[in-house]
Amino acid sequence: MELSEKLVLALPKGRILEEVMPLVRKAGIEPEADFDDPKSRKLEFDTNIPNLSIIRVRAFDAATFVAFGAAHLGVVGNDVLQEFGYSDLYSPLDLDIGHCRLSLAMPVDEAEEDPKEWSHIRVATKYPNMTREYYAERGIQAECIKLNGAMELAPKLGLSRRIVDLVSTGGTLKANHLKEVEVLTHITSRLVVNRPAFKTRPQEVSYWIERFREATQDGTASK
Template structure:
């Protein structure tokens, strides 16, 4: 009678820009995805790696935290903005990966900003995909925030009178500028973290060496 091999550890990674920055870190941590992972035409969502004990899943950035928090994946890579928005108690974020740097900011039309003073706000109407963080930020200042939840195309909200202000991630600021918007406040600085499911961290002995591998990969990158 032979022992059944344990299920692979599943690492959830986000689609898009963060994944591009994370790929070299994966390689330095000794994780090389199968060729289909880099195939933009592939519709697959789960991928094998060079290690039989690790599989990757590729999902939306906001869903990474949910998959890991509920134990469907044991590890994940996600921005600190997502962690703060969902605030899952089931997540542990042991490693700042030093990638995905940007900021979560309040922006408004340049014409409004020319005469506006955020210190005088008592009520704001904001379009954002971060309603929890937005309300928390403004409540700390004694400002009532009316949040309209959008999942994308945030810059359209002021242009179409949906909301005069937005809260969104900003990197270079180019998208804001091209849509006539300017930053007026920074809510938080953002970077990507390696996250782990707390229960898996305790019950799956394979998780800790993987976390240490990512930590060493980051240290080599910054050395």
């Protein structure tokens, strides 16, 4: 098979990167040494596959790189997929990693309120689209204040009594005297593919989908 331009795999920084790398390696991809060097400033890395490179970007940006064709494959949480709704992203595989949930939280001393009695709420969140849609389906108008981090400060400083954010263990909420009130959706990370790339390079892209599928099945079997 004649190969044209290099395929690019977009991986998210942070906790998900640690969880996904065993699958990447099981799929047969080994990045260059700089990838594991914390002092390296590189953002794109060669691999043992001559026509495949890896870029390491923020979780939200991984979806954008793949959706607009700058990367051909990527690893993205379904929170990001739902928030952006990119039409050119195809998600063929749940990698069964990055388990967490998108939840609404409030100060502990106010958390006994019944969400069924709400009609209008103000929410600080990184996920305004998902939050508005979730509460609109329940007849509640959600006024969303977009924040990219430090969500837990919003109730303390009077910006908003409620926040919607990703929750894993709940430790951060507890440390900031907040309580999880409602789960909007459960999150896992997915392998995503650029749809035009899937159409123009079906053999290459399908090959890597299957390699990741096998890696995921191996991981499930070993649990």
